[in-house]
Amino acid sequence: MQEIRHFLDLHHFEPALLQQMLDQSIKLKQGQTSPAEHNALAGQSLAMIFERPSTRTRVSFEVGMKQLGGDVVILSPSDMQLGRGETIADTAKVLSRYVDGIVIRAKTERTVLELARHATVPVINGLTDKSHPCQVMADIMTFEEHRGPIKGKVATWVGDGNNVAASWIHAAVLFGFELRLSCPEPLLPDAALLDWARQEKGNIKIITDPRDAVKGSHCIVTDTWVSMHNAEGEDRHSLLQTYQVNEALMALAEQEAVFMHCLPAHRGEEVSDAVIDGPQSLVFDEAENRLHAQKGILSWALGKR
Ligand code: CP
Ligand code: NVA
Numbered sequence: 371m372q373e374i375r376h377f378l379d380l381h382h383f384e385p386a387l388l389q390q391m392l393d394q395s396i397k398l399k400q401g402q403t404s405p406a407e408h409n410a411l412a413g414q415s416l417a418m419i420f421e422r423p424s425t426r427t428r429v430s431f432e433v434g435m436k437q438l439g440g441d442v443v444i445l446s447p448s449d450m451q452l453g454r455g456e457t458i459a460d461t462a463k464v465l466s467r468y469v470d471g472i473v474i475r476a477k478t479e480r481t482v483l484e485l486a487r488h489a490t491v492p493v494i495n496g497l498t499d500k501s502h503p504c505q506v507m508a509d510i511m512t513f514e515e516h517r518g519p520i521k522g523k524v525a526t527w528v529g530d531g532n533n534v535a536a537s538w539i540h541a542a543v544l545f546g547f548e549l550r551l552s553c554p555e556p557l558l559p560d561a562a563l564l565d566w567a568r569q570e571k572g573n574i575k576i577i578t579d580p581r582d583a584v585k586g587s588h589c590i591v592t593d594t595w596v597s598m599h600n601a602e603g604e605d606r607h608s609l610l611q612t613y614q615v616n617e618a619l620m621a622l623a624e625q626e627a628v629f630m631h632c633l634p635a636h637r638g639e640e641v642s643d644a645v646i647d648g649p650q651s652l653v654f655d656e657a658e659n660r661l662h663a664q665k666g667i668l669s670w671a672l673g674k675r
Pocket of ligand 1: 497505
């Protein structure tokens with residue numbers, strides 16, 4: 371039996387395979403694909419389960435799947451028997467009889483792993499509390515479109531060491547760039563993830579003061595201070611208030627530095643209006659590239675071999 375092509379996390383892949391997916395994304399974006407590649411998923415269906423809200427992930431996967439000739443079924447647990455206690459395992463087995471792939475945005479990583487364990491079709495991680503691999507594929511594509519190969523460059527993550535930061539850590543190791551983490555100590559990414567990056571000889575540096583961290587950086591990245599999985603009432607704002615990406619901070623980075631954010635943004639918190647709307651900001655290109663990057667991922671996962 372052929373191996374099922376799940377897309378669960380970046381560090382499950384060899385860099386060359388991620389690069390191959392991105393190359394296909396660029397070809398699709400630039401209209402350089404053959405008719406067969408352009409229509410690679412004709413007749414196929416993708417189920418999408420959203421346990422959390424989404425704008426970009428939902429729309430970009432739906433449009434991307436349709437552009438590749440396929441169709442989608444969008445599901446919310448509250449409308450499914452999953453919401454009344456049907457198991458993830460049974461849901462995975464049943465959906466696998468109808469559709470050719472499943473995208474899931476889950477409250478916990480456990481759910482995605484359980485779904486993938488029991489599905490007989492590819493499962494794609496559309497964000498969990500622990501990671502957001504599709505986002506960071508789009509981010510790497512976007513950086514490289516604007517600034518060339520990310521290998522050897524310096525990126526700085528400023529703020530909460532969250533799920534998106536985790537996928538940036540995976541990317542830094544795989545794509546060979548330096549990643550500086552400028553986070554308040556209690557909000558640093560998981561120690562186990564940092565240990566993995568060290569073992570893999572990743573160039574990951576923890577530089578707590580953002581003014582020191584951004585010096586010499588080619589890319590400044592941040593994200594919301596309160597992610598969907600964070601508990602209500604946690605006092606994160608007081609820990610993070612000196613971590614806003616604003617013009618004063620951007621001025622300390624390389625002159626050609628770009629600003630990135632997966633969106634949705636909380637203007638006036640993690641980023642100022644002047645930066646997110648300014649000339650260094652790539653945020654809407656990143657959002658667009660979710661579509662193209664995921665078409666590359668879908669073509670690999672669901673396409674003919
Ligand atoms: N960046 C991102 O995943 O956005 P959505 O939550 O809107 O899908
Ligand atoms: N870190 C954010 C990303 C949203 C796309 C969250 O998990 O809410």
